[in-house]
Amino acid sequence: LEKGRIVSDEEIKSEIATRHPYKSWLANTQLILEDLKPVEPRALRRDVSLLDRQQAFGFTQEDTKLLMSPMATTGQEAVGSMGTDTPISAMSDRSKLLYTYFKQNFAQVTNPPIDPIREELVMSLVSFIGPRPNIFDLVGNSRRKRLEVRQPILTNGDLEKIRSIGHTEDRFDTKTIDITYASNEGAAGMQGAIDRLCERAEAAVAGGYNIIILSDRQLGPDRIAIPALLATAAVHHHLIRKGLRTSVGLVVESGEPREVHHFCCLAGYGAEAINPYLAFDTLLDMHKRGELPAEVDANEVVSRYIK
Template sequence: RSLEGLGFELPPIGAYGVGMVFLPQDESVRSKIQRLLEEYAQAEGQEVLGWRDVPVDNSGISQTARDVEPVVRQIFVGRGGNCNSVQDFERKLFVIRKQVEHRVTASLEVGAGGFYLPSMSARTIIYKGMLLASQVGDYYLDLLSPTFTSALALVHQRFSTNTFPSWELAHPFRMIGHNGEFNTLRGNVNWMKARQQALTSPVMGEDLAKLWPLIDEGQSDSASFDNALELLVLGGYTPAQAMMLLIPEAWSGNALMSQERKDFFEYHAPVMEPWDGPAAVAFTDGVQIGATLDRNGLRPARYVVTKDDLVILASEVGVLPIKEENIAHKWRLEPGKMLLIDTDQGRIIGDEEIKETLIAKRDYGALLRESAVSLSDLKAAKTQKVSRDTRGLLDIQQSFGFTQEDIKFVLTPMAESGQEPTASMGNDSPLAVLSDKNKSLYSYFKQLFAQVTNPPVDPIREELVMSLISYIGPKPNLLGVDYSTVTKRLQVSQPILGFDDYEALLNIGQLTDGAFDSEVIDTTFVRDDGPDGMERALSAICEQAERAVHKGKTILILSDSAVDQARVAIPALLATSGVHH
C-alpha cells in the first residue's frame, strides 16, 4: 500500500528483496551511493525495481542522535534468473551489499551520519537507529501501521560497553542481537582473515572472492560476530549448526555428554575457533529464529511459551504483560544450550532435538578416526633427537630477559605444582611503556576485554568449561559443508611442549607417513648487526616461511635455540606475528 505512486509493483514474496539503507545527508554523495547500489545489483543479474523514502518522525529523538541522523531509504531488488531459490537470492543480495560497502569505504568520504546497510534480504527488514527502545516505533512510522505484521521479531536495546553509540552499531544486526562481550574478538577476526586464501565454497562459488574483507575494521564485537554468522549460514550451514560452531557448549570434560555429541564438537573444533565470552545471542535468518547462551552461562536468558503459540525470550521475565493462566511453559536457557523456532514447520525445537538431528547426519566418530592425529601418541624413536642444552642455565635465562622475580614467583611455582601461580589482586608495577627498566615485548600487551562486565572465572573449580587443547597444522575448509575432503589435524593436549613433543614435531613427516611435514626456521640474528639486522632477519624469516609453505610444509617451527654470545633471539611474539600476518 505504501508503494502506491512510486511507479513500480512488487512481485510475489520471495521474488524480491528489500535493502534498508542509511544514506548521508549530503545529496551528491547520496546520489553516488544509490547509483552504486543499482549498478552492483544489475551486475549481479538482479533487477532494480525502485526506491522508497522510509517515513520517519525525528521530533522525539535526542539532539545528539539528530545531529548524525542519516537519510533512510529502501531499495527494492527483483530476483534475477540466475537465482533458483530464495536462498540463492539471499546469497546474491549478500554479495551485492558487501561489494557496495567495500566500494563506498574505499572511494567516498562519507563521514558522520554516513552510509550503512542495516539489511538487504528477501526475508528480513531491520528498523534500528541511535534510539531508545521506546522511540523506535514512534520514529519509524511503518511500525505504527496496523497492516505491518511479522511471524517473528528480534529486538534488542544495548549499552555501548566497547564502542560509542551510533546509528550503524545499534542492535539488531543482520542476523543477531547480542547481550555480552566476545573477549576473543581480535583472534577471531585475525583467523578469519587468515582463512581467505584457502577458503572455497560449493554454494558461493566465485562470488566468495567478492566478500573480502568479510569483517570491517572498527566494528563492534557483535557486528563482527554477525558477519561471521552470515558467511556460515549463506555458505551452507543451518543457523543452528553455525551457532554451534561459533559458540560451542562445553564438551571435552563433560562426563554426561554422549560420545557422539563429543565427536561432533571435537571434529569441528579446528574448523572454527570459539567466539568466547559472556554472551546471550538471539539469531534469525528470517525462517528460523532462536537463541543460545555461552558455555559458562554468564548472561541471563528466560523464555515463556503461551497457550496461543507466542514465544517470548528476553533477559528477564515480565518484559511483556502475559497473564499467568495463558502461559503453557516457561524456563531459562542453560549454559551452552539453544532454543529454536522454525516458522516453516510451525514448531519449537529444543536443544536436545536440534543437536541430535545435526549429529545424526554424519558419523563424526569415523571422520575423527580418519583425520585426528594426537601428538602425545607419536613416538620419535630412531629419529632425529633434540640436543639437550649444555650451556649455563643463568646465561640462557639472562639472554631471554628473565628476572629474579620471574624465576621466584612465576616459574618456580609452576614447575613445582603444575599450576598457575596465585597472587593477590592488582598489579602495581608501571606500564611497560612508562618503565625505566628493560621489559620483554610481552609486557607491552594486555588482554583486551570489558573487565567491568566480565565476571571472574575460576579455572580450577570451573574446569568443566576450560580446555588447553590446541591444533597445529592446516585448518580445514570452513565452508566445506559437504565433508568431501577430510583434513588431517594434529592435536596438542597443552601449549607447553616437552623435548619428546618437539622431537615428534621435527620428525612429523616420518611419524605420520607424510600427512604432515615440518621445517625449522631460525629466529636469531647477529648481535653486532643491531636493530637493522633484526629487521632484515625478520623479513628473511617471513620469506623463508612463505617458501616453506610453497614447498608443501604444513608445520613451521620457529626456533630461537641458536642464541649464544654472538646471536640474539628475535622475541617469539614478534617473529610469530610477523609470519602470521
C-alpha cells in the first residue's frame, strides 16, 4: 500500500536479508563447542565405586542389558514389546525414578518430521547454551555470544570444555553447583537442600555467571543426590520467578539419566544440555569386560549411545 504496487516475495525477502550485516554478526557471535581446546575430564570421587554409583542411581540389569547396550552397539533405541503389566509409579510399592511419573504423548507421524538423521534438512538437534537474547533487540543481539553444540548430550570432555570456558572466552563464566546434600539430613532434608540450591543459583546469576552446571558428582556415603529432574525444574522455575532465567544457561551433569525419556524430561524442565557421565562409565566398563561387541571400540561406544 505504501508503494502503490504489488511487491514480490523475492523482493521482500531480499530487502529483509540485506537490512543488517547478518553474516558478520554471526561470525562475531558464533562460538562452537567443537572448536574449543580439549580439556581433561574431571575425576570422580575415588572412595565411591562404579557399582556403588549404579546402585545409588537405581541402575538395573534391564537398563544396562536391554536399553543401553543396544544403543551403544547399533546407535538406535532398543525395540521391544509395547505392553507392560507393571503398576504405574504412583501406585507401585517399589522405588521408581522421578522420570517414570511422566509420560510422553506418542505420535506415529509428525510434520515436519522429528528426525535429525534422515530429515536433517528440516530438523536439527543443534542447541545453544548461555544467556538467551531478546528477539526484539536485533542490534543488541549482534554483540552477544552464545555457545553452539551439535546436540544436547555432552561427553565428559565436552562438559569440561564448558566448565573451563571462562579461561578462553571472556564473555562466558561457568559456575558448578553441587546438587547433593549431607546424608545425615535424610529424606526430610531434601526440601531445605532444594531451597539452598535455588538460592545459590540465584546468587550465581547475580554474581555474573551465565552458565550454571548442576552436578551430582559428589555423591557418596556422606552425600545424597537430589533427583536431577527435581533439581533442574526447581532451579529453572525459581529463576523464572526472579526474572533471571534468560540470563543464564543450565547444564546438567548427572549419573541418573540414561534413557531417551530421561533426557526429554530434563530438556522439558529447563536443561539446555546434559552430561550422563555414569551411563558413559557403565558402557565403557561393559566394553572393557567384553559385554559389548569387540569390533566397536570405546570411543564408538560413546558416540553411538549419544546418536
